[in-house]
Every structure is written in structure tokens, then in C-alpha cells.
Amino acid sequence: MKNWFKNLSTNKKMAISALVLGVLAIFIGTPNDVHKIYVNAKEMALSTVKDQDKISVKTFADWLIKDKADFILVDLRNEKDFYEYNIPSSVNKKMENLLGSDLMRNQKVLLYGNDNIAAAQAWFILKSSNYKAVYILNGGMDAWKNEILFPKLSAAATPEEIREFEKVKQVSIYFGGTPQIVSDGSATALALQQNKMPELPKLTAPAGNITPKAKKKKEGC
Amino acid sequence: MMPYFKFDYFGFDFSLVVAFIIGIGFGFALERGGFGNARILAAQFYFYNMRVLKVMFTSIVTAMLGLFYFTWIGWLDISLVYIGDTYIVPQIIGGLLLGMGFVIGGYCPGTSVVSAATGRTDGMVFIAGIIFGIIVFGEMFPLLEGFYNSTNLGRVTLVDFFGLSQGMLVFLIVLMALGAFAAAEWGERFFAKKNGRGVE
Numbered sequence: 457m458k459n460w461f462k463n464l465s466t467n468k469k470m471a472i473s474a475l476v477l478g479v480l481a482i483f484i485g486t487p488n489d490v491h492k493i494y495v496n497a498k499e500m501a502l503s504t505v506k507d508q509d510k511i512s513v514k515t516f517a518d519w520l521i522k523d524k525a526d527f528i529l530v531d532l533r534n535e536k537d538f539y540e541y542n543i544p545s546s547v548n549k550k551m552e553n554l555l556g557s558d559l560m561r562n563q564k565v566l567l568y569g570n571d572n573i574a575a576a577q578a579w580f581i582l583k584s585s586n587y588k589a590v591y592i593l594n595g596g597m598d599a600w601k602n603e604i605l606f607p608k609l610s611a612a613a614t615p616e617e618i619r620e621f622e623k624v625k626q627v628s629i630y631f632g633g634t635p636q637i638v639s640d641g642s643a644t645a646l647a648l649q650q651n652k653m654p655e656l657p658k659l660t661a662p663a664g665n666i667t668p669k670a671k672k673k674k675e676g677c
Numbered sequence: 678m679m680p681y682f683k684f685d686y687f688g689f690d691f692s693l694v695v696a697f698i699i700g701i702g703f704g705f706a707l708e709r710g711g712f713g714n715a716r717i718l719a720a721q722f723y724f725y726n727m728r729v730l731k732v733m734f735t736s737i738v739t740a741m742l743g744l745f746y747f748t749w750i751g752w753l754d755i756s757l758v759y760i761g762d763t764y765i766v767p768q769i770i771g772g773l774l775l776g777m778g779f780v781i782g783g784y785c786p787g788t789s790v791v792s793a794a795t796g797r798t799d800g801m802v803f804i805a806g807i808i809f810g811i812i813v814f815g816e817m818f819p820l821l822e823g824f825y826n827s828t829n830l831g832r833v834t835l836v837d838f839f840g841l842s843q844g845m846l847v848f849l850i851v852l853m854a855l856g857a858f859a860a861a862e863w864g865e866r867f868f869a870k871k872n873g874r875g876v877e
Contacts, residue, residue, distance in 0.1 A: 470735075471855055477742050478851030481844035486836075487749035508685070524689070560832075562683060562757040588757050589683055 495584045509579060510594040511566060513603050517627050520544055527564035530554075532574045533597065541656040543568065543593075543600055544631065551578050561587050568593035568600075605633030605656070679753040704791050713792045715783025715799055722780050725868040727861035734854040745847050763830040782806065 461469065503509050519527070531538050531546040538548040549557055551574065559565055565587060567575040575592040582590045595603070602608075607628050609621040625635040678684055682692050710732045711717045720726035747753035779785050784792060784803045792800025818825070836846050 467858075471858065474738050474742065474851050475855060477746070478848040481742075481745055481847035481851075482842075483844065484745075484749050485842040485844045487745065487755075487843065526689075562759055564683075586756065588754060589685075 500580075500583060507594075509591055511591045512594050513599045514624075514627075516543075516566070516593055517604050517631065521627070521630060527566050527591075528559065529566045529568070529593070530559070530578070532567060532569040532578055537570075537597075543597070551581070554578055554581055555585055559587065562589075563587075564589040564591070566591050566593050568596040571596045571598050601656075604628055604631055606636055607633070608636045608638045610638050678751070679747065680757055683754075683757040703787070704794065707788055707791045708795060712788045713795045713797065713800070715792065715797075718785075718788060719780065719783045723868075724864055727865055730861050731858060734857055738851055738854045741847060741850060745843065760832050760834065763833040764826065764828055765830055766828045767825055 461472075464472070516529075529543060529546040531542050531548045532551055533542075533548070535548060538546075542548070546568070549559075559582070565582060567578045567582075567590065569575050569578075572592060572595065575596055579590050579592050593600070603624075605628060607621065607624045609617065613621065621635070628635045681687060682695075687695070707713065711728055712732070717726055717728055721729040744753065744755060744758070748755045775785065782789070782799075782803050784800060786807055789800045789803035789807065793804050794800075814821070835841075836843050839846065841849075
């Protein structure tokens with residue numbers, strides 16, 4: 457038997473190996489059953505502790521500026537808030553519809569609500585249903601407003617902080633925000649003097665539940 | 678666990694380095710398979726040298742068995758592997774166009790690069806043609822966009838389409854490949870006799 461196999465040509469050996477593996481495959485059936493939910497509690501806990509599942513708003517702003525498109529940004533807030541203002545490129549989805557939605561398991565999904573709570577709940581729902589690349593936009597809309605749209609520089613800032621602020625300012629203006637200098641606790645917009653929170657930028661593109669045009673072939677040959 | 682990029686083992690920038698290395702490996706394998714030579718490639722369409730079919734089926738079976746067994750062992754999460762949407766009509770038309778270009782020019786895009794890299798002039802001319810075609814397509818895109826995005830069937834896999842288990846489909850494709858190899862060997866001998874030319 458051993459000699460018989462040895463005497464075959466390489467082609468035939470490979471063909472027989474493929475056939476054996478093919479026959480075995482019938483008995484294995486479907487190795488990844490999509491309906492089975494598998495929670496690796498430790499892995500999930502670890503990734504939470506290590507903050508691997510969070511993306512800062514600054515990093516995200518950078519992605520948008522660089523036109524990165526390998527993710528889908530999901531806005532979990534209610535429709536009214538969403539239409540009032542939303543982070544560019546986001547789509548509005550209700551938490552209860554997440555699993556039935558068109559999100560794909562092999563997509564990088566970024567979640568945000570007003571703060572981290574809704575996003576964290578949605579993160580768990582998706583994560584436990586085998587969506588592997590799920591991230592939380594850290595701080596949600598609050599962080600986006602505080603750090604990107606209306607960044608503040610204290611009047612008593614060090615030169616280093618001022619230099620840093622210059623960069624932030626550019627990002628803020630890019631997204632239609634209003635950088636501010638804070639003195640004595642009251643915020644002063646750089647452009648116009650005012651004490652209240654500046655207005656949210658107007659949405660330029662019709663936002664929202666209009667399904668974004670299918671992006672074709674982000675990957676593959 | 679694979680796929681490494683989706684699990685964030687490395688970032689976008691490093692993924693380009695990985696792609697470069699894989700690309701070189703791919704090109705090398707194509708060249709060693711004889712795919713840098715337009716005569717061998719075009720011979721496929723006249724049935725006297727079935728090397729393209731054999732190499733393609735070998736790679737399909739190898740990759741398929743690898744993906745299947747890696748998933749089974751638990752090294753790979755296949756649900757994270759990207760599968761493009763099926764746009765049935767545009768893809769059929771595109772496939773026919775590519776096939777026509779293949780017969781006329783003797784190369785497909787990948788093999789033309791391999792051929793040019795080994796110094797063949799026809800490969801270089803072919804690449805110039807590809808670039809010209811890309812520019813024409815890009816300029817015409819607003820006109821073609823509606824058609825380009827039409828008849829989207831979403832993610833279709835053979836497993837879903839036939840309602841078989843993955844293992845059964847793997848087995849059937851292995852059988853199909855082995856059948857194709859046997860038929861190809863027989864066909865080569867048959868056409869060599871008929872055309873009076875040997876297998877190159």
C-alpha cells in the first residue's frame with residue numbers, strides 16, 4: 457500500500473490528497489454555523505479593559521479627513537437628534553433592529569450614541585452575535601462636540617498646548633465647528649464673541665436614512 | 678486568528694506592505710506556472726494546452742481546502758473574509774469583455790504584469806492598453822454608473838445558492854476539478870493529434 461502510493465506521480469498524489477480531504481469535508485459539514493452564538497467572556501472583558509474596542513473621536517476625524525471608507529458608522533440616537541445633526545458618514549439605526557439590519561459580520565462597525573452607554577450596549581449585542589470588528593466611538597456625540605466641533609483652549613495655555621490647539625482648530629473648521637478660547641470659565645468663540653454654546657453646523661448633505669449608495673469593491677482584486 | 682487585518686493585528690499602512698509581499702509571491706507563482714507567456718495562455722482557448730485550467734483549478738482547490746480546514750480547526754473566521762456583491766448582468770458583460778481581451782491580447786491583467794516584469798514587450802504593450810482602458814472607463818463612468826450598479830443580488834455564495842453544506846460543496850468542487858484535470862489531459866492528447874502539434 458505504502459509503495460503503491462510512493463510510486464504514483466506527484467500529480468496523482470496531490471489529486472488523491474485533495475479527494476481524501478474532499479470526502480472528509482462532507483462529514484464535517486458546515487464548520488462555522490452562523491446561528492450559533494459564542495461569547496468569549498474573557499476576551500470581551502479584556503478588550504474592554506484594554507480599550508481596544510474604542511476609537512477616539514480625534515482618530516475618527518482623521519479617518520474622515522483621509523477619506524477612509526473601510527467602516528460603517530452607526531448613529532444609535534433617535535431620529536430627531538440624528539436629523540438635527542450627525543457625524544459625517546453616519547447612518548441612523550435603532551438598537552433593536554441592529555441584528556436584522558444590513559450590517560455585515562465582516563464589516564468594521566463603529567457605534568455612537570450621545571455618550572458611551574447606548575454604544576456599549578449595542579457593542580455587546582453585536583459582539584455576542586459574532587460581529588468581530590465592532591468599535592465604540594469613545595464619548596459619542598458629546599465627545600465629538602467637545603473635542604472636534606467646539607474644542608476649547610484655556611486662556612492660560614502653555615505654548616505647547618497652543619501649538620496642539622492649532623492642529624485641532626484646523627480639524628474643527630474642516631467639520632464646520634467653532635474653536636473657542638476659554639477665559640474665566642466663559643467660552644469665547646474665536647470668530648464671534650458669544651457666551652452660549654455655538655450653533656451646530658448645518659448639515660450640508662441630506663443626512664440619514666437614505667441608504668448610502670452601495671460602495672462597490674472596497675476590497676478584492 | 679485570521680484574517681489578521683480584520684482582527685487588527687496590523688494597521689492599514691502595514692497591510693500595504695503585506696499586500697506587496699503577497700503580490701510578489703502571486704506574480705512569482707504565475708511566472709513559474711508559465712503564465713508570463715501569451716502563447717501558453719492563449720493556447721487554452723484552442724484546447725491544445727490546458728495549463729491555464731489546470732493551474733487555476735489547482736489554486737482554487739488548494740485555497741478552498743485551506744479555507745475550509747482552517748475554519749474547521751479554528752484558525753480562521755470565514756465570516757470575516759470579504760465576499761463582493763454579485764452584480765449579475767454587469768459582471769457577465771465584464772467577464773465577456775475580459776475574455777475577449779484575453780483571447781486577443783493573450784493576457785489577463787495579472788499575467789500581463791508578470792510578462793512585462795520578465796521583459797516581454799507584448800506584456801508592456803498590454804499594460805499600456807489596460808491603462809488606456811482604465812482612463813476611458815473612468816471618463817465614461819458617469820454614463821455607465823447606472824448599469825455598473827444594476828442587478829445587485831447581494832452576497833451570493835454557492836452554498837447559499839444550492840442550499841448544500843459547505844463540506845458537500847467542497848467535495849463536489851474537488852470532484853469537478855479532478856474531472857476537469859482528467860478531461861484536460863485527454864483533450865490535450867486529442868487536439869495535439871488532430872492539429873499535429875505537441876503540448877507546448
